[in-house]
Amino acid sequence: MSRARPDTKTTSPLRSGSSTGAGDRVFRGLSRGAGIALLGIMAAIAAFLLIRGLSAIQGDSANFLTEQRWAPKDDPPTFGIAAIAFGTVLSSLIAMALAVPVAVGVALFISHYAPRRIAIPLGYVIDLLAAVPSVVYGLWGIRFLVPRLEPLHQWLGAHLGFIPLFEKSAAGSRTMLTAGVVLAIMILPIIAAVSREVFLQVPRDHEEAALALGATRWEMIRAAVLPFGRPGVISAAMLGLGRALGETVAVAMVLSPRNVISLHILNPEGNTIAANIANSFGEADDFARDALIASGLVLFVITLIVNASARLIVARRREFAGAAI
Amino acid sequence: MAKRIDVSGLAAYYGNTPALRDVNMSIEARSVTALIGPSGCGKSTFLRTLNRMHEVVPGARVEGKVMLDGENLYSPGIDPVFVRRAIGMVFQRPNPFPTMSIYDNVAAGLRLNGLAKKRSQLDDVVERSLRSANLWDEVKGRLRRPGAGLSGGQQQRLCIARAIAVEPQVLLMDEPCSALDPISTLAVEDLIAELKTRYTIVIVTHNMQQAARVSDVTGFFNVESHGEPGKLVEMGDTSKIFTKPDEKATEDYVTGRFG
Ligand SMILES: Nc1ncnc2c1ncn2[C@@H]1O[C@H](COP(=O)(O)OP(=O)(O)O)[C@@H](O)[C@H]1O
Ligand SMILES: [Mg+2]
Numbered sequence: 001m002s003r004a005r006p007d008t009k010t011t012s013p014l015r016s017g018s019s020t021g022a023g024d025r026v027f028r029g030l031s032r033g034a035g036i037a038l039l040g041i042m043a044a045i046a047a048f049l050l051i052r053g054l055s056a057i058q059g060d061s062a063n064f065l066t067e068q069r070w071a072p073k074d075d076p077p078t079f080g081i082a083a084i085a086f087g088t089v090l091s092s093l094i095a096m097a098l099a100v101p102v103a104v105g106v107a108l109f110i111s112h113y114a115p116r117r118i119a120i121p122l123g124y125v126i127d128l129l130a131a132v133p134s135v136v137y138g139l140w141g142i143r144f145l146v147p148r149l150e151p152l153h154q155w156l157g158a159h160l161g162f163i164p165l166f167e168k169s170a171a172g173s174r175t176m177l178t179a180g181v182v183l184a185i186m187i188l189p190i191i192a193a194v195s196r197e198v199f200l201q202v203p204r205d206h207e208e209a210a211l212a213l214g215a216t217r218w219e220m221i222r223a224a225v226l227p228f229g230r231p232g233v234i235s236a237a238m239l240g241l242g243r244a245l246g247e248t249v250a251v252a253m254v255l256s257p258r259n260v261i262s263l264h265i266l267n268p269e270g271n272t273i274a275a276n277i278a279n280s281f282g283e284a285d286d287f288a289r290d291a292l293i294a295s296g297l298v299l300f301v302i303t304l305i306v307n308a309s310a311r312l313i314v315a316r317r318r319e320f321a322g323a324a325i
Numbered sequence: 326m327a328k329r330i331d332v333s334g335l336a337a338y339y340g341n342t343p344a345l346r347d348v349n350m351s352i353e354a355r356s357v358t359a360l361i362g363p364s365g366c367g368k369s370t371f372l373r374t375l376n377r378m379h380e381v382v383p384g385a386r387v388e389g390k391v392m393l394d395g396e397n398l399y400s401p402g403i404d405p406v407f408v409r410r411a412i413g414m415v416f417q418r419p420n421p422f423p424t425m426s427i428y429d430n431v432a433a434g435l436r437l438n439g440l441a442k443k444r445s446q447l448d449d450v451v452e453r454s455l456r457s458a459n460l461w462d463e464v465k466g467r468l469r470r471p472g473a474g475l476s477g478g479q480q481q482r483l484c485i486a487r488a489i490a491v492e493p494q495v496l497l498m499d500e501p502c503s504a505l506d507p508i509s510t511l512a513v514e515d516l517i518a519e520l521k522t523r524y525t526i527v528i529v530t531h532n533m534q535q536a537a538r539v540s541d542v543t544g545f546f547n548v549e550s551h552g553e554p555g556k557l558v559e560m561g562d563t564s565k566i567f568t569k570p571d572e573k574a575t576e577d578y579v580t581g582r583f584g
Contacts, residue, residue, distance in 0.1 A: 116383075203420075209420040210437075213437055214434065227424030
């Protein structure tokens, strides 16, 4: 490297001259500057949130992780994320259980069953639905869905009430189930849209391999399309789950909140972190806001854990996934 | 077991574009028939009409008759799914199911056809098929590993094993060696020679030495100009097609003057 090489300095066309690199250097400087600035801003935000959140937790008279109530304005302040974190996960699980099978079905219908003249407009509709703001789903949920799900709540409570999950001991349909349904409808389009893209990318080779063995269309989908699409569907589901976990407005509008850990999804009780923030932020004082920030950080951690486990699942399947992802 | 095929008045279309017209051909049971011809003359299309794979292309359709031991594959009551179970196919590019193990690849057809009975029987069929495909010794220690981890030649033999595991009556092969190295090609050619005692084999190849080596009968397809439908120019014993064919076009092609 440092060895002297006499006459290459001016003659070799391979050496970069000062004239060629100017644009590169400007661009490199700009992008590096922007990158550093962005990281700096993010670090500052994180530090701010951490400091505020931790200071609130220090002022908490209860155990922040196990307390169910959320009363930071009481004297002494008593609040914890046990109930709202539980509710966040529960409502999202309900949403996933309802949305993923339907979304995969819709995606398969568009990619492998519907004739082109139906599939293309349907694809546009799904893309459009994925872009509807959540407040619209919330309004629709409270005005349309809540009254119409009342009979379903009665029926489930009456017939399946012996299962703890479906025990109905309080009237009303502004429940975890309804919140889950609204969330499911909200995340369905994005899951369907991404899954459809993945299903459309299944190599023709794989599909023909199955068909030539005498597979029916459904068998072909099971043998070739679903295995190829699995990592993509998992990613799509995680995208939807991330949206469901963080959803604020729609849940806040639909759910009648009560901060308890409860598996009774037919009772108007339970709450989620995001909805709790939306509901409490308005009348919160400084300390109560810091407490909400602390709960927001917990939501962030939950989302991180969900994403990391999804990555693990996808990575474990990779060896068998061929070209997928 | 092996059955004969009689094709008459066959035409194939992609949308409104004809790709083949008026093909008449007889294929004896337990023989190897090679189909040769310049690229784009409709060899693959023809092969795919024999197991009703042509129609899986959107807009594609077939006219005419394909008789399998006297039964028309295109008569209204026939289910293409059952046709494809009876007539196996090996593609140009090896296409094992990438998410399945070697074992599951071979067993896939049996499972689809509901023929998979007991575990031990399945084990037997998988071993027998892999042995028939001359692959058993290379993979017996790693049956649970993904099929996509094999070399190209091994993958193609895996696809052959998968196709013969269901004991088809006819085996169709579309340029099965075109993606393979010479040694794997030899392995597959040897395999064809062994399989022909049990199966009726139709193989498309662009390699004339290969056609001469493996086949009993050769059919020459040609297309007048691009965009025209292809047609069967001549068909006969392989030795005759390669030494003194009746048609000038065939002679030009096999002597390498075009195509
Ligand atoms: N999927 C398809 N869609 C439309 N045209 C096709 C398709 N596959 C093949 N063709 C056309 O049909 C003709 C015959 O093709 P093919 O059967 O693949 O020829 P070969 O196998 O002899 O090379 C060609 O003109 C080709 O362009
Ligand atoms: Mg071809």
